[in-house]
Amino acid sequence: EAGVAQSPRYKIIEKRQSVAFWCNPISGHATLYWYQQILGQGPKLLIQFQNNGVVDDSQLPKDRFSAERLKGVDSTLKIQPAKLEDSAVYLCASSPQGANTGELFFGEGSRLTVL
Amino acid sequence: AQSVTQPDIHITVSEGASLELRCNYSYGATPYLFWYVQSPGQGLQLLLKYFSGDTLVQGIKGFEAEFKRSQSSFNLRKPSVHWSDAAEYFCAVGPTGNTGKLIFGQGTTLQVKP
Numbered sequence: 412e413a414g415v416a417q418s419p420r421y422k423i424i425e426k427r428q429s430v431a432f433w434c435n436p437i438s439g440h441a442t443l444y445w446y447q448q449i450l451g452q453g454p455k456l457l458i459q460f461q462n463n464g465v466v467d468d469s470q471l472p473k474d475r476f477s478a479e480r481l482k483g484v485d486s487t488l489k490i491q492p493a494k495l496e497d498s499a500v501y502l503c504a505s506s507p508q509g510a511n512t513g514e515l516f517f518g519e520g521s522r523l524t525v526l
Numbered sequence: 527a528q529s530v531t532q533p534d535i536h537i538t539v540s541e542g543a544s545l546e547l548r549c550n551y552s553y554g555a556t557p558y559l560f561w562y563v564q565s566p567g568q569g570l571q572l573l574l575k576y577f578s579g580d581t582l583v584q585g586i587k588g589f590e591a592e593f594k595r596s597q598s599s600f601n602l603r604k605p606s607v608h609w610s611d612a613a614e615y616f617c618a619v620g621p622t623g624n625t626g627k628l629i630f631g632q633g634t635t636l637q638v639k640p
Binding site for chain 2: 414415444452453454455456467502504506513514515516519520
């Protein structure tokens with residue numbers, strides 16, 4: 412079974428530029444999450460989708476971050492304009508719908524460096 | 527405020543020695559509790575979880591954890607560490623209604639000496 416796919420793995424940009432990250436969850440998983448992991452910290456939830464609807468985006472900095480999951484499968488997270496403090500690893504995770512098992516399946520992450 | 531504290535940022539143990547990683551949480555209600563492991567260059571993987579019932583839970587790779595409500599703790603243990611256990615370990619809590627909305631601790635990096 413293929414895992415959660417993310418791209419790109421690494422991205423270096425200058426502040427005020429824009430960047431987009433892509434995630435393809437495990438086939439059949441209805442719930443998709445984007446987490447931000449800053450160096451030395453644990454991951455923090457940015458946004459949670461159930462199919463193509465947003466369940467929780469309370470911690471998403473909406474002035475610069477946006478995310479979509481138009482067809483209920485893959486998702487894109489965009490940052491525009493980027494700030495230095497956005498340097499982090501962006502983790503995508505998925506879980507089966509209705510399976511309140513607590514197990515999230517994480518991708519390898521996309522590491523962003525903002526100069 | 528809801529939070530998870532992992533007091534040890536970095537731990538070094540010898541291969542074959544026992545291991546205990548500490549985790550304390552602050553949460554309004556009884557949360558669901560998890561331990562995830564992150565090996566270099568890989569995504570986080572669930573080691574074990576506690577929802578209810580027996581307070582000693584078994585996980586993968588020989589790990590176990592004990593939930594102590596009176597101490598608000600959920601410490602991870604392993605009787606004999608292997609070199610392949612070197613990784614970063616994260617404790618997390620989540621609401622019973624949405625186990626994807628996890629609050630993670632800052633992580634403990636485990637180094638294993640030969």
